[in-house]
Amino acid sequence: MPKIKIPKSAPSLDMTPMVDLAFLLVTFFMLTAKFRNMEPIEADPPSSTSLTQLPEKVMLITIDTAGRAYFDISGRTVREKLIERMMVRYPAAKLTQEQIESFSKMGTFGQPIELLAQYIAGDNDVKAALDKTSKGIPLDSLNNQLGDWIQEGYYAFVDDATEQGLTREQLKEDGLRYAIKADANTEYAKIEKVIDVFRDKQIFQFNMVTNLEGSDTNADANLNAQ
């Protein structure tokens, strides 16, 4: 019987395609990755079966379990315009050009406007400390800063859209949407307070941010089972 020849050299595997693929994927994920801004609060929204996606152009009010309100609006140019408008309304808030720049890049914040400059200028420790003691954006009737943020946010958005050449009709179709992201355990009265601020500004339609529930509660499946 002839001996089976065992090849002496180590079996080598051509890894090139695999490496190519790996780098392709790395590149893809790196390019699509959008780094989330550090959020000053954790709000874990309730789950629902709703499949609607959160709109792109959105003003987002986050409410935590203590009822503190946080403000966020999408679009850098919009935010720049917004802060300039707010500085006109609140002369006490003086931001340098640099701070305006970093405000436009910032995410959600929950500071009264008097502390905003300090908050923006501060490093992460300062921010964390301010967030800890913050009572959110004031929204009572005497000092309704949230209402002003909402109003000026809307105007800033419209200004920005007009600059980009959008018509009124287009804005109606694809305008600014309002979203509320509240922690599942927040008391409803605290959310109603924020909603009342919106209602004062004649805004009645909201997107409540929710997590998607498991597919066992799929709406269609349930209906058809009936």
Place this chain on the structure above:
Amino acid sequence: MAEIVEGGGGGGKHGKKKAKKGSARIDMTPMVDLAFLLLTFFVLAATLAKPKAMEIIYPKEVDDKEDKTKLDDALATTLLLGENENEVFYYSGAFKPDTTQLILTDLSKDGFRKIMLDKNMRVNDQVIQLKAKLESKEIDESTYEEAYKQVVGAKDAPFVVIKTVDETKFKNVIGAMDELNICNVRKRAIQDMAESEAIAVRQRAAELDLKKK
């Protein structure tokens, strides 16, 4: 791979400076390791799913009187959300403090949904028919939307009022709205609970010993 073959230049007499014949292979293992490390990081860090949102439209402030004349008690179901998560009650028709019996339910698959699917059967049947038509391409998307709106907004379609107290948890409100979405109940409202109802809820909850849960 990169291969460098040295040409046989004017080799000296004794110049046995032999260039290595084998191709210069670069060990790619570390690079590949790094690539996969990065890949793993980005895959794990990526949140591909964008957050979802549920649309809720709040009414403008309306005059109470006008509101009441519009509603037909026979079609009404009221869902009462108490201060605790498991305090979910409903009653049909108008509220009479002495006779109205609050029925305990919950916001799970077999709770309030079953009741509302039953009450809203006629609307649901129509919606299923519409959906079938849409799927078989008999009607297009916009016709469907239009017809859907008409069906769910019909005058004789049942409606639900969700009543809350200050302490009601947000997830219960969203859960209730979600159930109504599933049941195609589009005629609904969120209101504050009247004092008489709040008392009834508290009593019923005490009777059923719900707080201990």
